[in-house]
Amino acid sequence: MGNRQPRPWIVSDELCSLVEPLLPKPGPKKAEGRPRVPDRQALPGNLFALHTGIQWEYLPQELGFGSGTTCWRRVAAWNEAGVWDRLHQLLLNELRSINRLDWERAVIDSSHVRAAPTGPKSGFSPVDRAGPGSKHHLIVDGQGIPLAVSLTVGNCNDVTQLVPLLDKVPAVVGQVGRPRRRPAALLADRGYDHDKYRRLLWQRGIRPVIARRGEPHGTGLGIFRYVVERTIAWLHGFRRLRIRWERRDDLREAFLGLAVCLITHRHVRRLC
Missing domain, CATH: 3.30.420 (Nucleotidyltransferase; domain 5)
Known part of the structure; x- marks a missing residue:
């Protein structure tokens, strides 16, 4: 069998080490129920939706992302907290530190x-x-x-x-x-x-x-x-x-911000 194509929604340890410190701390649960899906699982779910365009309700839970509802709520909360803006600036800072921004x-x-x-x-x-x-x-x-x-x-x-x-x-x-x-x-x-x-x-x-x-x-x-x-x-x-596909503009902006971070991160990996 031929080589399998890499799965672009898999978050590398390097990227995760940049993102995790920026994520807002979860508040206490208001009611008992299922344990909170870890951010490390929800983030690949959002990358999967970004890369494939799949609708939230069809997000394959067997891949361990959590439900589509969990993923879109998480990405909206991260966007509201400015996670993608701060991650993007960190990546630009790294590029400027080695004089790679024109x-x-x-x-x-x-x-x-x-x-x-x-x-x-x-x-x-x-x-x-x-x-x-x-x-x-x-x-x-x-x-x-x-x-x-x-x-x-x-x-x-x-x-x-x-x-x-x-x-x-x-x-x-x-x-x-x-x-x-x-x-x-x-x-x-x-x-x-x-x-x-x-x-x-x-x-x-x-x-x-x-x-x-x-x-x-x-x-x-x-x-x-x-x-x-x-x-x-x-x-x-x-x-x-x-x-x-998103009626809410903040969800669309969240995907745009995430995509910009991924593109900038590619440049960091190539140039640094």
């Missing part, structure tokens, strides 16, 4: 996903025959390492998320001196073409490199912008993120 330029873009149920941060999309959808907004460094991600309604204008997404980039430490959270330049396509936002970038000390509407293609930005498109493809490599 702050010379950052690249911003978005992708549209169809929303099966309607809910917060889902709306009628102009790119999907007015069907319900959401947008994933992403900013990456010059190599494609995720710096921040956000979720909005499907008909959200991309340029309006430029400043909020920049504000979500954490203050990254790891070297002597002040924390770093601003790239030297920001690259974007024509969807971000607006002089107001160019001025806002200059005010923050960031050089805007944004394609202008009405000008012919072939600006040369593609050789730098492809990294964000590649990272978006990595995000959508997680089947759970290809279609929004």
Whole structure:
């Protein structure tokens, strides 16, 4: 028999050692009943749902994850406690400590996903025959390492998320001196073409490199912008993120945050 494919939902000891200190301590049980499923079992269940896109009620309990209800409640609680934001910053700190973050330029873009149920941060999309959808907004460094991600309604204008997404980039430490959270330049396509936002970038000390509407293609930005498109493809490599099945926006944001951490952790393992 051939070699079996690795199971991506298995949490390595290395990753678990990073996550476990960040998890909130469980409170006392309010009533007697079944013992609490350990976090070490619930975390792979969430990774399984993220990788496969399976519905919570069909989560295979024979793999030891606990019930689907347990897993989605746990991932929502962890997201509310800021676990994924703190884990992401720890990983970025590690990359900066060895000078592996490219702050010379950052690249911003978005992708549209169809929303099966309607809910917060889902709306009628102009790119999907007015069907319900959401947008994933992403900013990456010059190599494609995720710096921040956000979720909005499907008909959200991309340029309006430029400043909020920049504000979500954490203050990254790891070297002597002040924390770093601003790239030297920001690259974007024509969807971000607006002089107001160019001025806002200059005010923050960031050089805007944004394609202008009405000008012919072939600006040369593609050789730098492809990294964000590649990272978006990595995000959508997680089947759970290809279609929004969650009515609750916090659950969707939890999966986005978890996926960003996994992608960043891959870079840490490759570069460190």
